[in-house]
Amino acid sequence: MNRSLQSSMSGSARSVMSTAGSRRGFTLLELTLALGLTIVLMTAVYRAMEIHWQFSVAGQIEVERSQIARALLSKIAADIRSTVYREPDVSAATSSSTTDSTDTSTDSTSSDSDTTVVEYTDPADAFSSNSTGVFGDGQSLVLHISRPMRAKESPSGDPGSGLSQSDLKSVSYFLAGGEASVASMVSGPLSSKQTDDGIEGLSRMSGDRFALIQSTDAGDTPDVASQTELLAPEVNYLSFEYHDGYEWLTEWDSAVERRLPNAIGVTIGFRAPDFPENSFLRRTASESTDTFRIVVPLSAANPFEGVAY
Numbered sequence: 001m002n003r004s005l006q007s008s009m010s011g012s013a014r015s016v017m018s019t020a021g022s023r024r025g026f027t028l029l030e031l032t033l034a035l036g037l038t039i040v041l042m043t044a045v046y047r048a049m050e051i052h053w054q055f056s057v058a059g060q061i062e063v064e065r066s067q068i069a070r071a072l073l074s075k076i077a078a079d080i081r082s083t084v085y086r087e088p089d090v091s092a093a094t095s096s097s098t099t100d101s102t103d104t105s106t107d108s109t110s111s112d113s114d115t116t117v118v119e120y121t122d123p124a125d126a127f128s129s130n131s132t133g134v135f136g137d138g139q140s141l142v143l144h145i146s147r148p149m150r151a152k153e154s155p156s157g158d159p160g161s162g163l164s165q166s167d168l169k170s171v172s173y174f175l176a177g178g179e180a181s182v183a184s185m186v187s188g189p190l191s192s193k194q195t196d197d198g199i200e201g202l203s204r205m206s207g208d209r210f211a212l213i214q215s216t217d218a219g220d221t222p223d224v225a226s227q228t229e230l231l232a233p234e235v236n237y238l239s240f241e242y243h244d245g246y247e248w249l250t251e252w253d254s255a256v257e258r259r260l261p262n263a264i265g266v267t268i269g270f271r272a273p274d275f276p277e278n279s280f281l282r283r284t285a286s287e288s289t290d291t292f293r294i295v296v297p298l299s300a301a302n303p304f305e306g307v308a309y
Helices: 002-022 028-057 060-081 091-099 101-105 108-113 123-127 209-217
Strands: 134-136 141-146 168-176 201-208 228-232 235-243 263-270 291-297
Touching (some): 060 168, 060 228, 060 263, 060 291, 123 134, 134 235, 168 209, 201 209
Antiparallel strands (some): 168 201, 201 235, 263 291
């Protein structure tokens, strides 16, 4: 009886030991293969996500630049087309020249040999002057436009300050922080963001002609800083050209030319996108969207008559 019990116990122990011996762990080769397959799978998933991101954001900066440029150039074109000009009365000047003809006749030979130097009005001076037309150089533009007046109310609901306003406005475009003389009229920075080139962006300054003339006559400096708006901090390049019907000029003065230019060319340029250092989103914009240009014709301008074809 004891022998049979011992034999049965030893047989069950051997079966348990054989079962335990058949349960083996993963070998080093199996672990290496599993790890390799996991890395390949994760790499494929990452690459697929990267390709999807590239296609989804491809052209995003270009589209944003195009939208900003379209809005800016449309606004500038609308102001240019609203420019008004009134030719000054030359009857008084003609009469004075005829009365003094005897005095000037003796010096006609000497005056013919002299070269006449034409000085254009500085755009900063033309902004608040009692004049009409277009004044500008390559970096800034001053327009005297006619725009219907919109009544403004104070936050309390009462009418404005009571200052008389007109539908005539003075509008200027320039780069805040740039070298244009109009930019010096704005006291204080318009943007809190500091840039390497010091350019804060494309700005628009506007003012009521009546208020500007009144303040100038009173000897007060017109408060134009409060009427200056920073339109696009992304823009760091701005240039203007003026077509007289024959060639492009870099300056224009309606008081000297006695007319409006036939067209005004406007070019704006964007600065490189600003990304954090070592950012995953960093990318270079296409050169085709670095600059945008528009040519705005002035329908009120007279045909060019200085050259006979």
